[in-house]
Amino acid sequence: MQVTVNDECTACGICEDICPEVFEVEDDKAKVKLDPVPEEFHDACREAAEDCPSEAIEITE
Ligand code: SF4
Numbered sequence: 001m002q003v004t005v006n007d008e009c010t011a012c013g014i015c016e017d018i019c020p021e022v023f024e025v026e027d028d029k030a031k032v033k034l035d036p037v038p039e040e041f042h043d044a045c046r047e048a049a050e051d052c053p054s055e056a057i058e059i060t061e
Helices: 014-018 039-051
Strands: 002-005 023-025 030-032 057-060
Touching (some): 002 030, 014 023, 014 039, 039 057
């Protein structure tokens, strides 16, 4: 799984709350720390993508 955050991100921090192992909010945008994302975090990444208010998290499986 590869996860990216597009420019719609508002740095709200929800994804980092859900999965801090993968997401980290920097100045004005969330960063993905693991590429590829290990299997153990896949469900959390899907949850973060669903909960992101800006629909900024893109997942490629
Ligand atoms: S939940 Fe979405 S908008 Fe909020 S920091 Fe993460 S990617 Fe950005």
